[in-house]
Amino acid sequence: MPELPEVEVSRMGISPHLVGEKIAKLTFRTPKLRWDIPAELKQMEGQVIRSVSRRAKYLMIETDLGSAIVHLGMSGSLRVLDAEVAPSKHDHVDLKLENGKVLRYNDPRRFGAWLWTENGEHAALSHMGPEPLTDAFNADYMLEKAANKRVTVKQFIMDNKVVVGVGNIYASESLFSAKLHPSKAAGQLTQEQWQKLVQEIKQVLATAIKQGGTTLKDFSQADGKPGYFAQELQVYGRAGDACLSCGNEIDELKIGQRNTFFCPHCQHK
Structure with a gap:
């Protein structure tokens, strides 16, 4: 399972390709990963990605309207590709940008998650302790x-x-x-x-x-x-x-x- 360093490196890797870009289309090739994929995520189409942050092992793809909360689960991974690259068997989510790139989520075991929040709060993020690399952890x-x-x-x-x-x-x-x-x-x-x-x-x-x-x-x-x-x-x-x-x-x-x-x-x- 990807641990905090891998998730943070994923954030570092995708951020330069996403921040400031407009989302053209979200494609979901399965209705459910670990949990049902909420229909509200489609509201991100047409929105500009303002930042990509991390809380614990969750990534937050943030827009003015709300944020996608992404968890890699046991076997999930994210790649930034040219949109013309054909999806493979376990490519379940595409976040296509207007610049012709796509953020592609691959998850053979489908134990990850794509969730939605309007205010940064979600049950999945509640009751968490401090981040280990902050001063609050002492x-x-x-x-x-x-x-x-x-x-x-x-x-x-x-x-x-x-x-x-x-x-x-x-x-x-x-x-x-x-x-x-x-x-x-x-x-x-x-x-x-x-x-x-x-x-x-x-x-x-x-x-x-x-x-x-x-x-x-x-x-x-x-x-x-x-x-x-x-x-x-x-x-x-x-x-x-x-x-x-x-x-x-x-x-x-x-x-x-x-x-x-x-x-x-x-x-x-």
């Missing part, structure tokens, strides 16, 4: 939110009601960098430990976005993929391999039904 905030919580720290930082966008890969990587065991209770972390973990989450996500930016050219290629990058992973997916820090074996366990990777030596409780 050690004081996390210490207060985690007070007396017995849930594991990994589940806690992956809870979008606490902080958005810290997906499974980046949770494992950040906990390793902070030298914290993923099954430690969130309420047991000290101020100093939260300070370190918040710092590492910000660093891991920022680095991933920066690395992903090197693939932005793919957005204007017919066979391009969204801004995925060669991840330099320290623990995720490396069960049985040697820890890059101490040489001991990377272990794996299930936390909240998610595969979790850690070094028992570096991340002892």
Whole structure:
């Protein structure tokens, strides 16, 4: 599933092609993705795209009349192509511009979404915590939110009601960098430990976005993929391999039904 860095890179990739351009036509080749595609989205035809923003893993294509809310789901991707390029099997949505380009949404599993909002508010965006790369996400905030919580720290930082966008890969990587065991209770972390973990989450996500930016050219290629990058992973997916820090074996366990990777030596409780 695309995580926050991939979604942010998608935003960075499509924005220069969309902002300031007028929407000529919206084409939906399926009535439903994860949810029904609202008919109100057709109101965007004839509107100028003012900005492309991101909230958590949702992209907002904004016009004066309202905004399309786009979620990539498990397998969705966005590309900017010449409108003459024929759609393929899983190309479900076309946002055609008057300049002859088209933003094309591809989603083999159809678990993504195209939604509509007139005022920037939507049930899908409600009850979300702060963005992880903002000042609102800090050690004081996390210490207060985690007070007396017995849930594991990994589940806690992956809870979008606490902080958005810290997906499974980046949770494992950040906990390793902070030298914290993923099954430690969130309420047991000290101020100093939260300070370190918040710092590492910000660093891991920022680095991933920066690395992903090197693939932005793919957005204007017919066979391009969204801004995925060669991840330099320290623990995720490396069960049985040697820890890059101490040489001991990377272990794996299930936390909240998610595969979790850690070094028992570096991340002892």
